Amino acid sequence: MITSTGWIIITAILAATSCALVGTFLVLRKMSLMGDAISHAVLPGIVLAFLLTASRNTFPMLIGAGIFGLFTVWLTEELSKKGRIFHDASMGIVFTTLFAIGVIIISLFAANVDIDQECVLYGEIAYVPWDLWIWRGTNMGPRPVWILSMVLVINISFITLMYKELKTYSFSPQLAATLGLPVGLIHYGLMGTVSFTTIASFESVGAILVVALLIVPPATAYLLTDRLHRLLLLAVLFGITSAVGGYYMALWINSSIAGAIAVVNGIQFALVFVLAPRYGLLGKKLRGRRATRTEPELITQPEPKNVREILS
């Protein structure tokens, strides 16, 4: 029998793994903030699904959120193309407006909605062990664990099936297009998995901390390796250590688990940022010193006086 602590840690690990996998491609593709945008913009989708089905059933909410997630991606791109504004500004307009609409709908139906915007922001990972899935009278374990496992399976199969395509696409979309790869399909496939991962995870870790799980572990791993498969593995590893570390840190200082996970992520990044052998601050500084030490030698070499000397 798994204890409630066990379930919480399992949930956090599943969310961290899924996020790290898709987040790697977001970071490589320089679209990190799409996760932030999606996690905010799905609020109206969740609230509407909740109001329409009049229950806290997860699947309608996932569908509502999924629709709004892809809608955000599409609208951001359309607006930046048609409205001729920078991509980041158009993203800022779209997701803040959708989030504001979500908050307004919640206030409008405050009497019969028992979700509040704070639970969307922080998530409720501490309640996961009690959100059980009872199937034909049997207790199947917490529902978020099932959903997150499903998302993880989808993410892993998407990445394994499309590995080469994703690799080409994330380093050079132009090259991928020239090679005749279905760039549009890859893009929307990736955005779709980002949407579902974000939505499935933010139920437990909250809208803003999803961003931490999506971006920080891949960015940390990016300072350590140049190979995509190592990058993915390291990102997953950092995600998992932050999930476990965050849980115990939260237990220790008696605080929000999701917040603590983000803080541990930040600490991990800071350490790697300083210590990474190749791309870290320390490594660069050491290399820089070595370079300046060798510099004089280069200058003291006798300069060739004429063409004949060079040729000889």
Added chain:
Amino acid sequence: METLIEFFSLQDPNIRYVLAGTILLGVSAGALGCFAILRRRALVGDAVAHAILPGVCLAFIFAGGKDPFMLILGAFIFGLLSMATMDFISRNSRIAPDASIGMVLSVFFGFGVVLLTFIQTTGFVDQSGLDDFLFGQAAAMVGDDVLVFGGLSALILVITIIVFKELKLVSFDPSFAQSIGYPVKRIEFLLALLMVLVITAGIQAVGVVLMASMLIIPAAAARYWTDSLRVMLLIAAGVGALSGVTGSFISYTAPAMPTGPWMVVSAAFVFFLSFLLAPGRGEIARYFQKRKLSRRVACENILKTLYSMEEEDGRIDRVRPARELRKRRHLTRRTMKQVLSSLLRRKLVTYYGGTPDGYLLTPDGRKEAKRLVRVHRLWEQYLSQHLQIAEDHVHEDAESMEHLITSEIEAQLRASLGSPERDPHKSRIPYDTEDNEPSTSNSAEKARKDKGGISGYKPGGKSDMIQGGKSGNRPDNEGKGGAS
């Protein structure tokens, strides 16, 4: 209506406070947002707004309550810290700016959430107001808050006006500013300082989550109406103020309604209207511009086609049926009708109602058609002579340029080419000094000779015969041998 009067009569001091606070916020955020948008820093504001949360919490812990001065100080310090962190990460590592924005945003906010739960569990007496910083609670503003936050906004505005010129230069061209001796680093720091200040001032009203939108949306809306930064700043400030008023009014009439989200939604509404309606850059205006241009191009192409038919058979008195025109230029029946009626209205063509019925160029129409063919061929000559582009590659480019070349450019082309006789395809370039008889191109003459001097109209297939059958049976290809 009653509530409207009640609201705007400003009898209730509370309304005065809220209104003053939200308007000042809207104005200062809108104005500064313009710089954020232009420098492509739109989402930096989002990160700073989120990163302020731990500062607010720490100030709360140290002050032991909601002291506005302490809160601002804490927020300000963490705002600057977050900006410095983002800058440091993207300057000292291979992490792209967007990832560093996302990291600072989420990690700082996570730290804030940890502190927030710490405050809640340790049971501070007066912790209720702290949640308001997440979504803002303008309605809870009292006299002191407005004095502090409003004063801050006013200060920001004054500084922005004083250093407007410097900020403008640095936003548009930092390297030029550097080269003429401006202290670019210091001005950029000042701009960052102002940005942090405005976000600090804004969290009370709209909260950390939605603060970024008050920077981005009014500025983006203003961009549609003008190209001048000064005007853009004024419009953005106006949009900000308007959304402040709307937000406060709605939450006044329905107290359950949050002010901040309504400010965002009303600003977004103004943005949407600007996107649609703004003259010049708006979507509707652009639709009509596009339609006008494509109409003009279609009209000019028909004139050219008529001229090239005259060129081919050397007769200006021959009626050209609409069917034949349609065969050469792939236009739908409806567009063709519209184009021809527009040409008739402008007296560039006349209609002949006999059999076969059809159209003829008027002298004015011929003059215009000649001009088009002339600039087309001049452009081809220019491309092949000055840019050394192979002569079979110049036609496509000229086909679009002919609609854009003004008389000044034409004069320049003629001057630089010395008014050449013929284009790279050896077709004669028609000048206005010639008589009204259409010039006949070399290939047309040759084709006529080959065909035993066929002249006059013959339906279909005519152009290929003139081309010597080389260009195949592609009626839309008329430009190649005929008009070019």
